[in-house]
Amino acid sequence: MAQLFYLADLFGVAVFAITGALMAGRKSMDLFGVLVIAVITALGGGTLRDLILDNHPVSWILNDLYILVASLAAVGTVIWVRLTRPIHEKGLLLADAFGLAVFTVIGTEVAMQHAVPYSTAVIMGVMTGVAGGVMRDVICNEIPLIFQKEIYATACIAGALAFIGLRELGTPHWLDTGLAMLTVLLIRLAAIRWHISLPRFHLLDRD
Amino acid sequence: MAQLFYLADLFGVAVFAITGALMAGRKSMDLFGVLVIAVITALGGGTLRDLILDNHPVSWILNDLYILVASLAAVGTVIWVRLTRPIHEKGLLLADAFGLAVFTVIGTEVAMQHAVPYSTAVIMGVMTGVAGGVMRDVICNEIPLIFQKEIYATACIAGALAFIGLRELGTPHWLDTGLAMLTVLLIRLAAIRWHISLPRFHLLDRD
Amino acid sequence: MAQLFYLADLFGVAVFAITGALMAGRKSMDLFGVLVIAVITALGGGTLRDLILDNHPVSWILNDLYILVASLAAVGTVIWVRLTRPIHEKGLLLADAFGLAVFTVIGTEVAMQHAVPYSTAVIMGVMTGVAGGVMRDVICNEIPLIFQKEIYATACIAGALAFIGLRELGTPHWLDTGLAMLTVLLIRLAAIRWHISLPRFHLLDRD
Numbered sequence: 001m002a003q004l005f006y007l008a009d010l011f012g013v014a015v016f017a018i019t020g021a022l023m024a025g026r027k028s029m030d031l032f033g034v035l036v037i038a039v040i041t042a043l044g045g046g047t048l049r050d051l052i053l054d055n056h057p058v059s060w061i062l063n064d065l066y067i068l069v070a071s072l073a074a075v076g077t078v079i080w081v082r083l084t085r086p087i088h089e090k091g092l093l094l095a096d097a098f099g100l101a102v103f104t105v106i107g108t109e110v111a112m113q114h115a116v117p118y119s120t121a122v123i124m125g126v127m128t129g130v131a132g133g134v135m136r137d138v139i140c141n142e143i144p145l146i147f148q149k150e151i152y153a154t155a156c157i158a159g160a161l162a163f164i165g166l167r168e169l170g171t172p173h174w175l176d177t178g179l180a181m182l183t184v185l186l187i188r189l190a191a192i193r194w195h196i197s198l199p200r201f202h203l204l205d206r207d
Numbered sequence: 208m209a210q211l212f213y214l215a216d217l218f219g220v221a222v223f224a225i226t227g228a229l230m231a232g233r234k235s236m237d238l239f240g241v242l243v244i245a246v247i248t249a250l251g252g253g254t255l256r257d258l259i260l261d262n263h264p265v266s267w268i269l270n271d272l273y274i275l276v277a278s279l280a281a282v283g284t285v286i287w288v289r290l291t292r293p294i295h296e297k298g299l300l301l302a303d304a305f306g307l308a309v310f311t312v313i314g315t316e317v318a319m320q321h322a323v324p325y326s327t328a329v330i331m332g333v334m335t336g337v338a339g340g341v342m343r344d345v346i347c348n349e350i351p352l353i354f355q356k357e358i359y360a361t362a363c364i365a366g367a368l369a370f371i372g373l374r375e376l377g378t379p380h381w382l383d384t385g386l387a388m389l390t391v392l393l394i395r396l397a398a399i400r401w402h403i404s405l406p407r408f409h410l411l412d413r414d
Numbered sequence: 415m416a417q418l419f420y421l422a423d424l425f426g427v428a429v430f431a432i433t434g435a436l437m438a439g440r441k442s443m444d445l446f447g448v449l450v451i452a453v454i455t456a457l458g459g460g461t462l463r464d465l466i467l468d469n470h471p472v473s474w475i476l477n478d479l480y481i482l483v484a485s486l487a488a489v490g491t492v493i494w495v496r497l498t499r500p501i502h503e504k505g506l507l508l509a510d511a512f513g514l515a516v517f518t519v520i521g522t523e524v525a526m527q528h529a530v531p532y533s534t535a536v537i538m539g540v541m542t543g544v545a546g547g548v549m550r551d552v553i554c555n556e557i558p559l560i561f562q563k564e565i566y567a568t569a570c571i572a573g574a575l576a577f578i579g580l581r582e583l584g585t586p587h588w589l590d591t592g593l594a595m596l597t598v599l600l601i602r603l604a605a606i607r608w609h610i611s612l613p614r615f616h617l618l619d620r621d
Binding site for chain 2: 448450465481554
């Protein structure tokens with residue numbers, strides 16, 4: 001089970017790295033830029049969470065598999081795009097939703113191990129899921145997509161709450177993990193499928 | 208007295224959250240984006256200070272009142288703007304100046320408890336006061352206002368210096384806190400009132 | 415020798431601060447903005463490295479010479495540009511390459527003292543060298559130059575690898591430090607001289 005979860009984590013790292021590499025490609029970055037953006041997208045959220053929780057050593061510091069997986073995913077993306085143009089947009093969205101689910105649950109669990117209030121645990125879950133993507137967008141000079149697109153972070157919040165609720169009920173670890181991930185996944189996929197968005201807050205420039 | 212200061216701190220959090228929510232509204236973000244930008248604006252400066260000083264746990268980690276106040280202020284802003292268009296620009300500037308004063312003094316004091324040199328204490332005071340706003344502007348893809356507008360950070364520097372000076376003179380805590388806050392407030396209000404700015408440094412693109 | 419290295423470090427701080435001040439000038443920031451951007455450019459990379467490695471106290475917290483040197487370099491730049499327009503572009507690039515070399519070696523060495531894997535040590539070396547510049551560009555609303563320009567970070571990677579290799583071979587400290595710095599310097603200067611760039615990764619907006 002722990003093995004499975006570790007694999008899912010690495011899968012999430014790879015998927016987030018791919019979205020980073022694609023964004024870097026849209027900005028015509030060089031190979032080093034692609035690598036950096038991919039790594040930041042994949043590991044930025046967890047790193048920020050660890051720093052704020054004072055949870056040292058930061059996950060990837062002592063285990064170089066994380067950086068390796070992110071780098072390989074980035075290089076693989078470049079090669080793949082060079083060889084065969086089309087990217088399977090649908091497949092990528094699905095994979096991204098899965099990565100989001102894993103990261104959210106990991107982040108919430110790490111926070112709970114630090115005995116923080118529920119609200120902080122939710123924030124840490126969301127942060128682990130979305131902060132890497134926010135850093136990617138900010139460095140690439142874009143307003144972060146997740147603040148404007150279909151329900152994204154909302155799926156994380158629901159997943160984190162589900163995880164906390166089940167945890168407190170004392171369900172087995174595989175069950176609360178699984179159900180919480182499923183919550184994120186289903187909400188996210190429903191939002192993509194039916195283009196559901198949160199209402200926006202429009203404000204004219206000088207109000 | 209400590210109670211009063213705690214209330215002032217929460218007031219600062221609320222005001223900064225409002226400025227964050229308004230900026231998010233100008234960028235047409237969705238509700239989640241508004242919340243995130245509000246929270247980052249309100250708590251980003253103090254968080255960065257705590258990380259650099261290794262001052263754990265970070266203030267809002269164990270006390271969920273901070274996040275709650277910031278979130279309520281953000282949601283309240285959205286509702287307020289929806290219901291009754293006009294925002295009292297003057298009132299907001301005044302409130303922001305007050306928040307800046309509180310944050311600066313808190314930041315300087317926290318730093319001094321870590322026995323750092325005076326220069327570092329000043330930097331930490333300024334950082335606590337302005338870094339949240341810088342993060343807000345960077346994420347929203349704007350060049351930070353405080354680097355171009357009327358005297359803003361300069362008011363923080365003066366306030367931090369006043370606090371350090373009075374502290375070393377051994378004045379009572381309520382007095383050095385009050386006078387330092389007053390320093391920030393008066394300088395900031397004077398700058399707004401008479402549009403005082405620091406000289407700018409213009410450099411053509413290829414010099 | 416340690417004295418010499420300390421001086422080289424301060425020299426790097428000054429040079430990076432100058433590049434920060436110049437960028438702030440291109441954005442017409444006020445004097446405070448110039449100072450902040452200069453300090454972030456000079457100390458941002460090392461600060462981020464220290465936070466992620468949990469290497470406290472952060473270098474400049476207890477030694478105010480770093481902030482002082484960065485501030486003086488920034489103020490000096492403003493005065494210099496005001497008095498005598500032209501900036502010696504070539505000289506600045508050379509100085510920047512030297513600063514990059516020093517920072518990279520320092521970063522790699524600090525990381526190795528924390529007994530991290532080689533890959534992490536390389537990342538910390540590169541981060542120390544380039545992250546300050548990335549922060550400068552992000553805050554100034556530019557896509558970071560180093561992800562698009564002539565070989566820059568690649569020089570850091572080579573230098574970090576050289577340092578690690580020599581260290582493991584047991585060469586004297588002055589020798590591995592010197593040769594690693596030389597590696598960064600030569601690669602960087604060659605890239606500037608012959609306009610060598612990494613291949614770019616172009617991707618159309620909707621692929």
